[in-house]
């Protein structure tokens with residue numbers, strides 16, 4: 001099981017190394033990259049990982065787990081509680097949306113500005129299953145990011161950040177339009193993490209029901225984040241709050257034979273020193289190296305880079321053509 005371990009000293013010194021974004025640990029050659037299928041299988045079936053993570057089950061709670069009126073404790077704020085409403089209950093899936101689903105190749109698309117001018121759209125769309133994060137817009141950026149979205153996440157904060165808090169009708173229309181483009185893809189809403197987004201989740205649920213949208217809602221299990229944290233800790237990677245992108249990669253290890261990552265670049269500059277936007281689609285600023293941020297994306301990136309170099313996944317941060 002030592003295979004995947006990053007040495008402790010490497011992890012401890014990572015923040016220092018990461019500051020030098022030009023450092024060779026960020027280099028990953030795409031030419032000559034080859035999948036290491038036995039490592040992929042080893043990662044998927046490693047016993048001490050299965051002990052923590054049952055991806056098929058943890059990807060979403062199901063209807064039979066709750067009844068309307070049940071009270072649950074938020075995963076990252078145990079003192080506060082949430083009532084399972086009728087609407088929320090009616091949108092819980094009957095069975096896991098990933099039950100018995102297996103794919104030859106998957107794309108996990110992060111939201112870094114590194115995607116701009118990448119011309120990766122066609123390649124991303126050519127994968128059998130495409131996972132995207134936080135309802136990121138695609139149409140205006142199709143050449144670089146593609147449009148296929150089989151599974152898309154949405155933090156409750158997206159309602160405020162990208163849809164004006166649904167303050168007026170046009171915000172709500174824009175949102176309904178975005179969801180209707182997803183057809184019957186999975187919309188994954190982490191509703192049970194922290195208090196604060198519950199009214200947004202309720203509004204989203206109400207709009208889905210009112211407009212009879214086909215999108216298949218999923219709400220991650222109460223144990224997912226702990227399971228994923230445990231998963232990475234067994235690999236000696238101490239990640240307290242895995243980012244959405246890392247959660248998606250971790251879940252995908254169970255369903256996909258080949259995982260291709262795009263849009264993962266949590267650094268303000270590229271390897272040539274050129275500025276990179278935090279998101280490809282907005283002007284959000286991010287303090288990459290601040291302890292105030294809940295995530296440790298640079299450490300996550302370094303870990304994913306190690307896995308790229310060993311053939312367990314393919315990380316693309318350059319042009320696709």
Ligand code: CTP
Nearest residue numbers: 110111112133134243244245246264265266278
């Ligand atoms: N990401 C990245 N580099 C960036 C921006 C994002 O690697 N510059 C990856 C991260 O794994 C992130 C995912 O892409 O979780 C989706 O991006 P975003 O929607 O920005 O995630 P955040 O809202 O910032 O963080 P999270 O949803 O994980 O709390």
